[in-house]
Amino acid sequence: MNKKDFPKIHFYDQDFVDIYDKTWNWLGNSWINATSGEVDADNGYFVYPGEQQLVVDQAESIFSSFFLVYSNKNYTAEKNLDYLYSKQEDSGAIRWKYDLKSNAPIFDNSNPEGIGIPLFAWAEFNFYHKSANKRRVKEIMPILQNYMKWLETFKQPNGLYAVPSNTCMLDTEARKDSCYPVDFNTAVAINALNMSSLGDILNDKELSFQYKRMYFSLKTRINGLMWNEETGLYHDLNKDEQKIPAKTLAGFWPLLAEIPNADKADLLIAHLGNPETFGTDHPFPTISADSPEFSKDGNGCNGSVFPALNFMVIKGLEKYQRYDLARECAIRHLYFVLEGLQPADGSKGDMYEAYKPCGEGAAIMPGNEAFPRKRFMLSIGLSTIALMIENVIGLSISLPRKTVDWIIPNLEIMGIEKLSLKRNLITILSNKSSRGWEIQMESEKLYYFTINILNQKKKTLPIPSGKCSMLIDKL
Numbered sequence: 001m002n003k004k005d006f007p008k009i010h011f012y013d014q015d016f017v018d019i020y021d022k023t024w025n026w027l028g029n030s031w032i033n034a035t036s037g038e039v040d041a042d043n044g045y046f047v048y049p050g051e052q053q054l055v056v057d058q059a060e061s062i063f064s065s066f067f068l069v070y071s072n073k074n075y076t077a078e079k080n081l082d083y084l085y086s087k088q089e090d091s092g093a094i095r096w097k098y099d100l101k102s103n104a105p106i107f108d109n110s111n112p113e114g115i116g117i118p119l120f121a122w123a124e125f126n127f128y129h130k131s132a133n134k135r136r137v138k139e140i141m142p143i144l145q146n147y148m149k150w151l152e153t154f155k156q157p158n159g160l161y162a163v164p165s166n167t168c169m170l171d172t173e174a175r176k177d178s179c180y181p182v183d184f185n186t187a188v189a190i191n192a193l194n195m196s197s198l199g200d201i202l203n204d205k206e207l208s209f210q211y212k213r214m215y216f217s218l219k220t221r222i223n224g225l226m227w228n229e230e231t232g233l234y235h236d237l238n239k240d241e242q243k244i245p246a247k248t249l250a251g252f253w254p255l256l257a258e259i260p261n262a263d264k265a266d267l268l269i270a271h272l273g274n275p276e277t278f279g280t281d282h283p284f285p286t287i288s289a290d291s292p293e294f295s296k297d298g299n300g301c302n303g304s305v306f307p308a309l310n311f312m313v314i315k316g317l318e319k320y321q322r323y324d325l326a327r328e329c330a331i332r333h334l335y336f337v338l339e340g341l342q343p344a345d346g347s348k349g350d351m352y353e354a355y356k357p358c359g360e361g362a363a364i365m366p367g368n369e370a371f372p373r374k375r376f377m378l379s380i381g382l383s384t385i386a387l388m389i390e391n392v393i394g395l396s397i398s399l400p401r402k403t404v405d406w407i408i409p410n411l412e413i414m415g416i417e418k419l420s421l422k423r424n425l426i427t428i429l430s431n432k433s434s435r436g437w438e439i440q441m442e443s444e445k446l447y448y449f450t451i452n453i454l455n456q457k458k459k460t461l462p463i464p465s466g467k468c469s470m471l472i473d474k475l
Contacts, residue, residue: 006072007419009393010429012412015338016388022341023351023377023384027075030377034100045100046080048378054100056083058116059169060378063308065123067381069130070389072420078127078136081120085143092150094120096167110171111164117187118151120144121194128201132399132422137201144195148211151188158241159221161185165236168253169308170286172301174246174293178236182226183250186234189218189257201400219259227260232267234260247277247288249309255316265320272313272329280305282336283329284313285357297356298363300371304354305333305363311382314391323394323407330383330391336360337383351380389416395428397421404428404463405450411437411472421447430472437472451475 006024011017028040032047034054046064047054061080068077088094095105096116107114121144128137154161165175168183192215199208226234228243234251235243254260271277277288285303287294298304310333317326339360341349353372354363365371389395393414394407399422415429427442441463450460457475
């Protein structure tokens, strides 16, 4: 693969820059051509290389697209998703995993239908804002509509979806009685909301209204049936529609779907700072620290910290404008990822699929040496690339709107250099000069730049092509 430069980041902590660079350097080993076995292959797919069976996983493919969009087109962010779309059956089904060598779906006794986390529309909406490719939205819309029709076969008379609890990456014994998982039902709501937004992009009012109505219907049911005022959390339901007692990170998915009102959101978010529930040293454990199943070593989904689930919680915090907390949690998480890569005792570290909630290093699962997977790039890039750009540095980019928003919680030397935005390379850096704090910018085309500094100064300015700078004191 002929690699161009990846976008460079600047940050006052060089370790964060190093871990970002290392992620891009290591990604190539996970792009594999199943026929030839070649790595870093143009015609490869993004899969975990350490196992005999090369698997295209629906959840991993969706989540990895959120950091691959920043690769300056060195990697095709939609490659795995297009593979999954090509496997759609007449019923509309797309299964949760496929063997890349045989192209056959993989089924499991615990999930006989092979249903996965339904977030394709969320990923596609993100693609649209990073590429402004309206034609792609038009082409994939029939696939997404047929997939949503297939999901309806899992819908029950109460309006909720009954599926195995392991469809959404949080498979713990504490959820064994779950029939209606809160994470899956919320994921359907997120997908419906994004389907409505894709309908708006296509100027299809009927489509937009259809999925918005579906979203509000689910929102009402999740709030009415799954919210527990006493625990301040959303819970799975058992087959009798009773809330199961397990307090899991699945209960935070509704933040991402903007389901809780302000009061419910405050109760939920308070848990993230409570060391007795989800405010562990390394945010955020899969189950509450006061759960009987909780393990300080992680023990699979009995407390481990998973980058993909952290990404979900942090993006949920953004929906409620809790940018400071989102950034603080992202930084704390990244320090633990860094500790796993460079252990204090000098031993050899790595980047892992899961981490301990109450200490440094990889999670431990007795009797399972394969867990967690080392150098698990399919989700670790969410932390070291996506959270780094979007939450630590604080940039939010939309190509169709021609906007770049920069939320700066405190004045530091940081920014991004040579980020490709559809044939437009941009650079945005904050530096301290003899004239005070200064933001330097370079672009090949005009765009609109909104800067929000310390929640005290907010301004939107048109940024012309070429180089320019602005003094923060003058804003």
